[in-house]
Amino acid sequence: MRKLLLAFLGLLPLLAGLYYFLPHYTKYNFPVAATPNKKATENNITAKLKKQAVQGKAYALTQNLSTQYGFLIDMSQPSGRYRFFVYDFKRDSILAKGLVAHGSCNTDYLETAQYSNTPESGCSSLGKYRVSYSYKGQFGKAYKLNGLDSSNSNAFNRFVVLHAYDCVPNSEVYPQPICNSLGCPMVSYDFLAKLSGYINKSPKPILLWIYE
Template identity: 35%
Template sequence: MKKIFLAINLILIVSCNKNKEADKKAFSFTENTIEHITVNPRNEIKEPDYTLYYKEAQQYCKRNNLNQNKFILIDLSIHSGLKRFFVYDFKESKIIKSYTVSHGCGDNDWGATMSKEDAPISNEFDSHCSSIGKFVILDRGVSQWGIKVNYILQGKDKTNSHARSRAIVLHSWDAISSAEVYPKGSPEGWGCPAVSNESMKEIDEILKQNSKVLMWIIKP
């Protein structure tokens, strides 16, 4: 009888160990599976080809005696939760920095993300919209937002000719994340291209070393 009892206990112990090993394997598989299927938001969109914009920007800068080292391209057709503010190096022929950036809220609530997939565009006063077109980045000034630094933007096209009168400037905003937040959007302001505080620190260093930089805001 004692031998039978010991045999039963041995079977139960072996069975428990097997179940534990199976649980470990299942957990390990689940972890690996979750890690494997984690979605990279950049895989969900087709990467735009900006080659023609780079070429036109370089020619524009040469014709208008603007900075021929760097220029900034902002693509408002990209979801606002993704990086869409690009610093392009003419000499290296590549993007050297990219950041998230806000756009104007238009008729939506300030600070919301209601137009994260379709930024409203306007050059009109009190529209609270972003304007597209070529801008020249001018004087460095003091801002009430973020790291307290801004840059005046002079609109050079019919689509952004009121930018300076509308007080559209480049500045940072505490509400903007340095990391991509997709599928969430970046909070929307009143038309200024606003970046995170950490991003603005880097951009500020670039702009202090490069005057009269072209900023081209597009929405293809």
């Protein structure tokens, strides 16, 4: 019995070393490897957004649209990530960001956006839009959108509008996706309230640009 006890006591330093090593390996090594990738992704999104904003401001200037604010939607990002940005053209900065749904193209569910300008297609449409007047729609307040490109010229008659729905979360849920719309840029109610604030104080219509 004494020999077994002494043998057990002799193993204690080894067990203590293993106990110390494993939690520290889990806690410190794994997150460090993931952090640079996330940061690199955020930097790439921001760089792309700034480039798009330069083009958006130049376009707004020629179309008598707001050169203060722009709504930029990067559909190349997963739906669970922020991809709707309120951009301050004058200060070259992001004012707000939120989640936005893309169209299902009349399927049960579409994880990655597909595009069409065809009436009743249920798909999103790439291109530039002018945010027009508000009205009370099926899901509450909504804004009519005028398509300004050949890729979204039917948006007004298709009732592709900026509106909210309660299936869209307020915060990022990536890697989980969010719900689909029927082609509308659909946001959360809280985010629509923020967007309404910018629309209401802008003396000129705001450019909304959906791109990849």
